[in-house]
Amino acid sequence: GTLVAHNLIQKGKKILVFDIFDEHSSSRVAAGLYNPVTGQRRTKTWLADELFPTIEPFYLSLENLLQTKFLHKKSIFRPFDSTADQNDWAGQSSENGLQNFLELTLSAEEYVRFYHAEKGGLKTKISGYLDVKTLLDAFAEYLTKHNMLIQAAFSYSKIVFANDKVCYENVIAKSVIFCEGHMARTNPLFNYLPLNATKGEILDVQIKDYNLSDIVNKGVFVLPEGKNQRIGSTYEWNFEDNSPTTKAKEELCLKLEKILKYPYRVIDHNAGIRPTTKDRRPLIGRHPEIKNAYIFNGLGTKGVSLAPYFSVMFVKWLLGEGTLLKEVDINRFPKI
Ligand SMILES: Cc1cc2nc3c(=O)[nH]c(=O)nc-3n(C[C@H](O)[C@H](O)[C@H](O)COP(=O)(O)OP(=O)(O)OC[C@H]3O[C@@H](n4cnc5c(N)ncnc54)[C@H](O)[C@@H]3O)c2cc1C
Known part of the structure; x- marks a missing residue:
């Protein structure tokens, strides 16, 4: 929602944002990593060649606008499991442009002090983390200063669609864009979409004498932030609420x-709840019947890397300046 709002303002549009500022929202809990290569098999993430060149310039320009630092460029070190794993990489490195994102690190002495990394490993090139909470707070302050923020729940029952307008109490707008994360599952306009909720938990720990500045990732990530290190994350599809659980804490500690x-x-x-989708693609587009109601959602586990590229694409499409990628367009799920 923040990035969509930012793009609309940059295009000279007048906007009004409603936000209840949920401290447990996915964005406020997220570690904020952007990592072009994931999984045991070192797979390039979806659309990495298109998405990754846009991430850092986008957040840097936002830092400049808000005069606040929240982008932290950092390598992510992935230790090899074994000599066989190291050899696999030799065969895999020429695949698919992977070497644009990964480089071999054979002497990993600084890591060996803390980790089982005797076989060396790989370091990512375009990666790091976004301090999402700091970005959201700075942007909220910016919106408040320009009278563009209402800190309240948006109530669906108060919305009236009349001709080409959307009316909400004393506000009259051309369109409404819903960016509600997992809460969109209760939105009467868009609850026909297959949006899921995936709970995630994260720990802040203090490792004795820790002095590494890179992120380390092997089963869990270890992200240095100030004096502490963030450890994450878990994935839970069946859960009761958004409270942290002993089970997730034990899982993260074991992996660490x-x-x-x-x-x-x-x-x-x-703990927080991610807005996920079965096909792992965002849910973006226009309501099939109500032509001035839009959704920007389904960022799943990768909001930080998906949002810059797709918020720009969405706003251009909304203003008639471009097209929407079919794989993210909600038209792929017909309303029955
Ligand atoms: C533990 C954990 C770790 C994660 N780590 C990463 C990571 O390392 N990298 C990464 O890219 N992603 C990560 N994610 C995922 C990331 O958080 C999401 O992809 C992204 O933040 C989703 O953003 P969103 O704005 O769509 O949803 P949300 O963050 O849920 O935001 C929705 C907003 O809408 C507001 N809202 C909803 N309904 C209403 C209403 N009716 N009225 C007013 N306001 C409303 C909420 O208050 C909230 O501010 C992680 C998530 C979790 C839980």
Whole structure:
């Protein structure tokens, strides 16, 4: 929602944002990693060649506008499991332009002190993390300063679609765009879409004498942030609420202990609910019957890397300046 709002403002559009500022929203809990290569098999993420060149310039320009730092460029180090794993990489490295995103690190001495990384590993090139909470707070301040923010719940029952207008209490607008994360499942206009909720949990820990600045990723990620390190994340499809659980804490600790040689203590533990989709593609587009109601959602586990590219595409399409990629268009799910 923040990035869509930003793009609309840049295009000279007058907007009004409603937000209830849920402290447990997916964005506020997220680690904010952007990582072009994921999974055991080191697979380039979907559309990495298109998405990744846009990420850093986009957030840097937003930092400039808001005069706040939230983009942290960092390598992500992935230790090899074994000599066989190292050899696999030799065969795999020429595949599919992977070498544009990964480089071999054979001498990994600084990591070996803390991790089982004796075989070296791979480092990502365009990667890092976004301090999403800082971005959201800075953007909210910007919106408030320009009278573009209402800190309240948007109530579906108060919305009236009349001719080409959308009326909401004393506000009259041309269109309404819903960017509600997992809460869109209760939106009467868009609840026909297959949006799921995937709970994720994350720990803040303090590892004794830790002095690495890169992110390390092997089963879990270890992201240095100030004096602490963030450890994540879990994926849970059946859950009761958004509270942190002992089960997830134990899962993360176990995974951390598998790679880490040093003692640590848990400082904090948080949980949030991601807006996910079965086909792992965003849900973007126009309501099939109500022509001035739009949705921008389904960013799943990768909001930080998907949002810059798709918010720009969405706003251009909305203003008649471009097309929407079929794979993200909600038209792929007909309303019955
Ligand atoms: C533990 C965890 C770790 C994660 N790590 C990463 C990561 O490393 N990298 C990454 O890219 N992604 C990560 N994610 C996923 C990321 O958080 C999401 O992809 C992204 O933040 C979703 O953003 P969103 O704006 O669509 O939804 P949300 O963040 O859920 O935001 C929706 C907003 O809408 C508001 N809202 C909803 N309904 C209403 C209403 N009726 N009225 C007013 N306001 C309303 C909410 O208050 C909220 O502010 C992680 C998620 C979790 C839970």
